[in-house]
Amino acid sequence: MYKKALTEADIRSKFITPALVGANGDKWDLLTQIREEVYFTKGRVIVRGKTVKRGVARRADYILVYKPNIPLALIEAKDNNHAVGDGMQQALDGAEMLDIPFVYSTNGDAFLEHDRTLTSGARLTAGAGAVTRETADLFLVLLMKLLKPGGRAGLVLPDGTLFGEGVKTRIKEALLSDCNLHSIVRLPNGVFNPYTSIRTNLLFFTKGAPTTQVWYYEHPYPPGAKSYNKGKPIRIEEFAAERAWWGSEQDGFAARVENERAWRVSVDQIKAGGFNLDLKNPHQADDGPGDLEHLLPEYERLLAQIAETRNALKTQLMEALNR
Structure with missing residues (x-):
């Protein structure tokens, strides 16, 4: 296929849309998250003498949304005779009007990205698939941007955001700054069973001042429970201990104390x-594997037990066969 002979519409349908959706449909949802050819102005009113007409309406080739009315990215596509970044200024103008944080220009070969929340310039991402990001991370960035100084937020995030590296590190650095x-x-395992078993966390932050310390609270299962499920979900009453411990942000949570469930870093x-x-x-005992000096004797003892059991079973089988 000679890509430079393709029209812009062909580039979108053959390269860009498939890259956004993913080979297995596991990236952006075509029906609910990808909006194509989105018109967002009606065009300038042009008056010439007694003639009045409208100019060309402003349009975005793609707008990616996290949820309805929460746009995350705007993509401007050009045909392959253009450079990868030729659509960037047009995309930035549209993103500024619509207040969209992530901006991309593409010609079907790669994406040029401009992060309006975390960077002062654009960077080239190698390959079409690089446009995809985890929606949890994108939503965190969007929330940080939308909050005004003094604005407070609380949201649920998976463990992967907490320990993730790369772009996740940049996001966390900006969050703490x-x-x-x-x-x-x-939160413990199974809070969102049966939909996902991924462990999750509740993050609470206020925009306007940098972080000096982070308080952690490990939420336990209720007495007698080992997990949650659809029939026995987590209940708001279980957070009574956190509410009693919480304190006031106005005095910097001065009343908080460390205990077996709470600690600060x-x-x-x-x-x-x-x-x-x-x-x-x-404050919890380390339930990791332990050190080698203690593990080796335990491992040898288990091997001896296995050999003894195997020999006893072999003896019993031979006795049964000889009867």
């Missing part, structure tokens, strides 16, 4: 750890 991430409630410690927010409860 621009907002006071004062509290993370670590300085922002310097978080920065030293590469902005990893997936920090374990230091």
Whole structure:
């Protein structure tokens, strides 16, 4: 296929839309998250003498949305005779009007990206698939942008955002710099069963001042429970302990104290750890594998038990055969 002979519409249908949807349809949903050829102005009114007409309406080739009325990215496409970034200024103008944080220009070969929230310039992303990002991360960035100074937010995020690297590290760095991430409630497994088993967290932050320390609270299962499910979901009453412990943000949560469920970490410690927010409860016993000196004797003891059991079984089988 000679790509330079294709029209802009062909480039969109053959290269860009498939890249957004993904080979298995596992990226952006074509019906609910991808809007194509979106007109957002009616065109300028042009008056010439007694003649009045409208100019060309402004249009975006693609707008990607997280949910209805929450746009995340605008994409401007050109045919392959253009350079990859030729549509960037047009895309930026539209994104400025619509207040969309992520902007892309493409000619079907690659995407040129401009992050209006975290960077001052554009960068080239190699390959069409690089436009895709996790919606949880995008929503966090959008929320940080939409909040006004003093605005507060609380949202649910998966563990992957807390320990993720790369672009996730940049997002967390911006979060700690621009907002006071004062509290993370670590939820147990199964909160969203049966839809997903991924562990999740409640993050609470206020925009306008940088983070100095982060308080963690490990939310336990209710007595007698080992997991949640659709019939026995998590209940608001279970958060009574957190509410009693919470305190007031106005005095910097001065009343908070560390206990077996709660601990705090300085922002310097978080920065030293590469902005990893997936920090374990230091008051709980480490249930990791243990050190080698203790593991080897236990392993040898188990091997001896297995051999003894195998020999006993072999003896019993031979006795049964000889009867």
